[in-house]
Amino acid sequence: MLAFHLSSTSGVPTYVQIVDQVRQAIRLRRLEPGDRLPTVREVASALAINPNTVLKAYRELEHERLVEGRHGQGTYVVGSFAGPSPGTLDGLRARLETWVDRALAAGLSPEHIRAVVDTTLHRLLDVEESA
Amino acid sequence: MSDALVAEGLTKRYRRTFALDHCSLAIPEGAIVALVGPNGAGKSTLLHCATGLTRPSGGVVRVLGGEPGDRTLPGVGFLAQDAPLYRDFTADELLTMGNGLNRDFDVAFGRERLPKVGVPLDRRIAQLSGGQRAQVALCLALAKRPRLLLLDEPLASLDPLARREFLSTMVDAVAETAMTVVLSSHLVTDLERVCDHLLVLHAGRVQVFAETDQLLATHKILIGPGGPRRERIAGVDDVVHATDAQRQSTLLVRLNAQALEPSWEQRAVTLEDLVLAYLAANVETPPDNRT
Amino acid sequence: MTWLVWRQHRKQLLFGVVALLVLGVFFVGTGGPIHDRFERLGLPDCLPQTIDATVVAELFGDAASVDDATAAITRCAQTARAFLSDYQIVFEVGGLLLFLPMLAGMFWGAPLVARELEHGTHRLVWTQGTSRLRWAATKIGLVSAAVLVMTAVFAGMLTWWITPVIQTSGQRFDFGVFDIHGIVVFGYTIFALALGVFAGAVTGRLLTAMATTAVAFLATRLVVMLAARPNFLPTETVSVRLDPARAERWNLLHGDWILSRQDPPGCAKGATDCVDTLTMQIHPAHHFWTFQAIETAIFVALAICLVLATIYWIRRRIA
Numbered sequence: 001m002l003a004f005h006l007s008s009t010s011g012v013p014t015y016v017q018i019v020d021q022v023r024q025a026i027r028l029r030r031l032e033p034g035d036r037l038p039t040v041r042e043v044a045s046a047l048a049i050n051p052n053t054v055l056k057a058y059r060e061l062e063h064e065r066l067v068e069g070r071h072g073q074g075t076y077v078v079g080s081f082a083g084p085s086p087g088t089l090d091g092l093r094a095r096l097e098t099w100v101d102r103a104l105a106a107g108l109s110p111e112h113i114r115a116v117v118d119t120t121l122h123r124l125l126d127v128e129e130s131a
Numbered sequence: 132m133s134d135a136l137v138a139e140g141l142t143k144r145y146r147r148t149f150a151l152d153h154c155s156l157a158i159p160e161g162a163i164v165a166l167v168g169p170n171g172a173g174k175s176t177l178l179h180c181a182t183g184l185t186r187p188s189g190g191v192v193r194v195l196g197g198e199p200g201d202r203t204l205p206g207v208g209f210l211a212q213d214a215p216l217y218r219d220f221t222a223d224e225l226l227t228m229g230n231g232l233n234r235d236f237d238v239a240f241g242r243e244r245l246p247k248v249g250v251p252l253d254r255r256i257a258q259l260s261g262g263q264r265a266q267v268a269l270c271l272a273l274a275k276r277p278r279l280l281l282l283d284e285p286l287a288s289l290d291p292l293a294r295r296e297f298l299s300t301m302v303d304a305v306a307e308t309a310m311t312v313v314l315s316s317h318l319v320t321d322l323e324r325v326c327d328h329l330l331v332l333h334a335g336r337v338q339v340f341a342e343t344d345q346l347l348a349t350h351k352i353l354i355g356p357g358g359p360r361r362e363r364i365a366g367v368d369d370v371v372h373a374t375d376a377q378r379q380s381t382l383l384v385r386l387n388a389q390a391l392e393p394s395w396e397q398r399a400v401t402l403e404d405l406v407l408a409y410l411a412a413n414v415e416t417p418p419d420n421r422t
Numbered sequence: 423m424t425w426l427v428w429r430q431h432r433k434q435l436l437f438g439v440v441a442l443l444v445l446g447v448f449f450v451g452t453g454g455p456i457h458d459r460f461e462r463l464g465l466p467d468c469l470p471q472t473i474d475a476t477v478v479a480e481l482f483g484d485a486a487s488v489d490d491a492t493a494a495i496t497r498c499a500q501t502a503r504a505f506l507s508d509y510q511i512v513f514e515v516g517g518l519l520l521f522l523p524m525l526a527g528m529f530w531g532a533p534l535v536a537r538e539l540e541h542g543t544h545r546l547v548w549t550q551g552t553s554r555l556r557w558a559a560t561k562i563g564l565v566s567a568a569v570l571v572m573t574a575v576f577a578g579m580l581t582w583w584i585t586p587v588i589q590t591s592g593q594r595f596d597f598g599v600f601d602i603h604g605i606v607v608f609g610y611t612i613f614a615l616a617l618g619v620f621a622g623a624v625t626g627r628l629l630t631a632m633a634t635t636a637v638a639f640l641a642t643r644l645v646v647m648l649a650a651r652p653n654f655l656p657t658e659t660v661s662v663r664l665d666p667a668r669a670e671r672w673n674l675l676h677g678d679w680i681l682s683r684q685d686p687p688g689c690a691k692g693a694t695d696c697v698d699t700l701t702m703q704i705h706p707a708h709h710f711w712t713f714q715a716i717e718t719a720i721f722v723a724l725a726i727c728l729v730l731a732t733i734y735w736i737r738r739r740i741a
Contacts, residue, residue, distance in 0.1 A: 041307060045303035049324040052327055215545055228426050228547075231426055232550035
C-alpha cells in the first residue's frame with residue numbers, strides 16, 4: 001500500500017504534495033493501472049489532515065486522467081507514464097547507490113554530496129532543457 | 132445546507148468583564164473550524180454556551196437548530212479543557228457510564244477503538260498518560276455519534292506524537308460521518324492541516340471567521356518602503372495589520388479584485404500570519420458600539 | 423444512571439457498612455451485659471411500682487402507705503442509682519454518637535456535588551444526554567435512601583443498647599438523651615445530608631463545604647434544641663403536694679420534663695420534710711413521642727427545602 005509523507009516546511013500545499021507523490025509512484029511503477037489508491041478516510045486518518053484535502057488531490061489526479069473514481073469501490077489508477085522498464089530503473093538506482101557509497105567512503109559529508117548532486121543536476125538538466 | 136452552530140449578538144458578562152462581546156457567526160454543517168485566540172479570549176465560554184454549561188447574558192446561540200441543553204446534547208459531543216474524567220474509573224467503566232447516560236451510545240465503537248490506539252480498557256484513568264486520557268475523552272464524545280463535535284484545547288498538554296494520534300482519531304471519525312467540528316487552541320499551527328475554517332476570537336469578539344482556503348487566497352504580505360503615511364494601494368481592500376520600521380513597512384492586507392500595486396514586494400501568508408495580524412488589529416482599534 | 427451513582431459511591435457505602443458492623447459489635451458486646459444486669463437486678467419490675475406507689479402516697483398523704491411505699495422506693499432507688507453509676511459510660515458514648523449525623527453530612531453529603539465541581543467532571547457528566555435535574559435527583563435520592571437504611575439499622579441498635587439506662591434514669595426528655603432516642607436521628611441525618619449536598623453545590627469546594635456543614639448543623643441543632651423544643655406544645659401546669667426536695671424525683675420517676683417550678687412560700691429553703699403545694703410547668707411524659715415527631719418533622723422539612731434549593735442551584739445558578 002502506498003504510504004504518503006508530508007513536509008510542513010516546504011510551503012507546498014498539502015494536496016499538491018499528495019498529487020505529486022501519487023504521480024511519482026505511478027512514474028516509478030510503484031503503482032500500476034488497476035491498483036487501488038488508499039481511501040480518503042485512510043489517508044486523512046494516517047496523515048491527520050482534512051479529508052477534503054485528500055478529496056481535492058484525488059480530484060486533481062482524476063482531472064489529469066491518472067486515476068478514476070469508481071462509485072462505491074474506491075479510486076483506481078488508470079494512467080501511466082511512458083518510461084524505462086523497471087529493470088532499467090533498478091539498474092540506474094543501483095549505480096547511484098554505488099556512487100553515493102564511494103563518495104561517503106571518500107570522506108564527503110551528506111551536505112557536500114547533496115551540493116555536488118544539485119549542481120551537477122542543474123548543469124546537466126538545464127542544458128538538456130535548453131537544448 | 133443548514134448551520135451546525137449559530138450565534139447572534141452572543142454576550143456573556145462576568146461582573147465587569149465581557150467574556151463574549153456581541154459575537155455573531157454561523158458555522159455550516161461539515162466544517163472543521165479552528166477556534167483560535169489567546170487565553171481569556173472567550174473560546175471556552177463560547178463552547179460552554181453551545182453545550183448549555185454556561186447561560187449567555189445576552190444574544191442567542193443555537194446548535195443543530197435548537198437550544199443548547201438537554202434537547203440538543205444528544206447530538207453534540209463535547210471534550211472540556213483538560214479532558215476531565217473520573218480518575219478512578221477504568222476506560223471500560225467510563226464507556227458503561229456513557230451508555231447509561233445517553234440514549235444512543237455506541238459502546239462497541241469505544242471498546243474496539245481504544246485498544247487500537249494503545250489504550251487498555253481495564254486500567255484506571257489515573258494511570259494513563261496524557262495522550263491516552265485525551266483518546267479516552269475523545270472516544271466518549273465520538274461514541275455518542277454526534278453531529279457536532281466541540282473540543283476545548285484538546286492538544287494543549289500533549290506531546291507531538293499524542294497530538295498526531297488524537298487528530299488522526301478525530302479525522303477518521305469526520306471522514307466516516309461528515310460531522311461538524313470546532314477545535315480550539317491558542318496555537319494555529321496545530322490545526323492548520325485539519326481545519327478548513329478559521330475563527331479568531333479576541334477579548335470576546337469575533338475578529339475573523341472564514342474558510343481557510345479563501346483567507347489564504349485573499350490575503351498577502353506586502354513589503355515596501357518605510358513610512359507611516361500611506362495612500363490607498365491599488366488592489367488592497369483593507370490593511371489588516373501594519374508594522375512600520377524606519378526604512379521598511381510590512382503590511383498584511385486583504386485584496387480586492389483589482390490588480391495589485393507592483394511596487395510592493397509580495398509574499399504569501401500562512402494561517403499563523405493571519406491569526407497574529409487579526410489579533411493585533413483588535414488592539415489598535417478602539418472599542419466601540421457596546422450597548 | 424443508577425449504576426453510575428453506585429460506582430461513584432460504593433466506597434462510601436462500604437465504609438458505612440463497616441462502620442455499622444463495628445458499632446454493632448460494640449453495641450452487642452457491651453449491651454448484652456447491661457441488659458442482663460438490668461433484668462437480674464429486678465429493675466424492670468420495681469421501677470414502675472415505684473412510680474405508682476409514690477404518686478398514690480404523696481398525693482393522698484397516706485402515712486401507712488407512705489412507709490411501705492417508701493421502703494420499696496428506697497430499695498429500688500438505691501439499686502437504680504448503683505446501676506446508673508456503673509453504666510454512666512452509656513451517656514458519654516451517647517454524647518459522642520450525637521455527632522454521627524453530622525459526619526454523614528460531611529462525608530456523604532458534601533462530596534456529592536462539590537467533588538464534581540472541584541475536579542471539573544461536571545463538564546463531562548452534564549454534557550451527556552441526561553438532564554441536570556435527573557442527575558441531581560437520582561444521586562441525592564439513591565444516596566439518601568442508602569443513608570436512611572443505614573440510619574435505621576443504627577437507630578435500632580442504639581435504642582436497644584440505651585433502653586435499660588434510659589428506663590432506669592427516666593430522663594427521656596433531657597438534652598442529649600432525647601436526641602439519641604427514638605426517631606429524631608432520622609431527621610438529623612437527612613438534614614445533615616441535605617445540608618452537606620447544598621453546601622457542596624454552592625461553594626464548589628469540598629473542604630469548605632464540610633466545614634460549613636459542621637457549623638451549620640451544630641448551630642441548627644442547638645437552636646432547635648434550646649429554643650424551639652421547649653415550645654413545641656404548651657406546657658401543662660401541675661400542682662402537687664410534695665416535698666420540694668423530692669421535686670427532682672418526680673421528674674425522675676415520671677419522665678416528665680420540668681421547665682420551671684414555683685416553690686411554696688411556706689417551705690423555707692433547705693427545710694426538710696416540708697410538704698406543701700408545689701406548682702410546676704411541665705411537658706408530661708406521654709408527650710414524648712409527639713415531641714419526637716415534631717422535631718423529626720422540622721428537620722425533615724428543612725432537609726426538603728435544602729434539597730429543592732440544591733436542585734435549583736444546580737440547574738440555574740451553575741452556569
